[in-house]
Amino acid sequence: MKVVSMLKNKNLWLILSVLMTVSLGLFFEATAAEKKMIILLDPAHGGREKGLALTGDVYEKDITLAVALAIQKELATDAKMAVVLTRHKDETMDLEDRREIIEKSKPDFVMSLHVNGGFGKEAAGFEIYYPECGEKATAEKKTDKASKTNAQNKCQSDSLKMAKSVQENMGNLFPRKGRGLRKADLPVTEGMGIPALSVEMSFATNAEDKKKLLDAKTQAEIAKAMATSIKSFGR
Numbered sequence: 146m147k148v149v150s151m152l153k154n155k156n157l158w159l160i161l162s163v164l165m166t167v168s169l170g171l172f173f174e175a176t177a178a179e180k181k182m183i184i185l186l187d188p189a190h191g192g193r194e195k196g197l198a199l200t201g202d203v204y205e206k207d208i209t210l211a212v213a214l215a216i217q218k219e220l221a222t223d224a225k226m227a228v229v230l231t232r233h234k235d236e237t238m239d240l241e242d243r244r245e246i247i248e249k250s251k252p253d254f255v256m257s258l259h260v261n262g263g264f265g266k267e268a269a270g271f272e273i274y275y276p277e278c279g280e281k282a283t284a285e286k287k288t289d290k291a292s293k294t295n296a297q298n299k300c301q302s303d304s305l306k307m308a309k310s311v312q313e314n315m316g317n318l319f320p321r322k323g324r325g326l327r328k329a330d331l332p333v334t335e336g337m338g339i340p341a342l343s344v345e346m347s348f349a350t351n352a353e354d355k356k357k358l359l360d361a362k363t364q365a366e367i368a369k370a371m372a373t374s375i376k377s378f379g380r
């Protein structure tokens with residue numbers, strides 16, 4: 146049968162239009178289902194709350210903001226990611242302000258950025274804290290015991306997965322500078338059951354670390370390492 150005569154056949158037209166409708170429907174359904182992953186970046190400190198001093202006029206608050214903005218830039222080209230920041234500029238924000246933003250934006254992951262200090266001038270390197278997603282995380286929610294455990298488990302395993310990935314990518318950037326993974330609930334997400342990390346990027350009190358933290362190129366490299374982890378987390 147010739148194509149023209151095939152298309153003249155009413156039944157074939159009917160079948161074709163049904164197929165078109167079904168496939169279009171599936172297409173739109175798939176598009177709608179592809180929800181963006183919300184990443185919340187929390188540059189610690191800000192405004193009057195300066196954090197550790199690196200020089201006479203550069204503080205922890207400046208480094209955390211610079212790196213957070215650089216991570217946002219790295220993720221901007223990823224259509225599957227939506228990035229929210231607790232602050233975009235040098236402003237004072239207390240813990241409650243930050244928690245409110247986190248609660249409202251319902252992120253899939255929270256990443257808090259800090260600069261470390263103390264333990265003598267020899268102490269150096271990066272440190273990663275991940276939450277226990279403990280009892281407080283689900284105590285207020287009236288869900289059954291099984292789902293509580295599931296939510297808690299997911300929060301824990303997602304946090305640990307990201308922690309390991311950041312450890313690896315930061316380790317590639319700063320070989321032998323990893324100080325390990327530490328378990329501790331983060332004040333910004335405590336009680337929320339949201340997977341999170343707090344990254345102490347380097348030491349303000351170590352000369353070599355400080356030099357790196359102040360270097361714009363190294364800040365961009367730190368941001369790239371973390372963005373790589375965030376991107377792989379969502380896949």
Ligand SMILES: [Zn+2]
Binds near residue numbers: 189196260
């Ligand atoms: Zn800090």
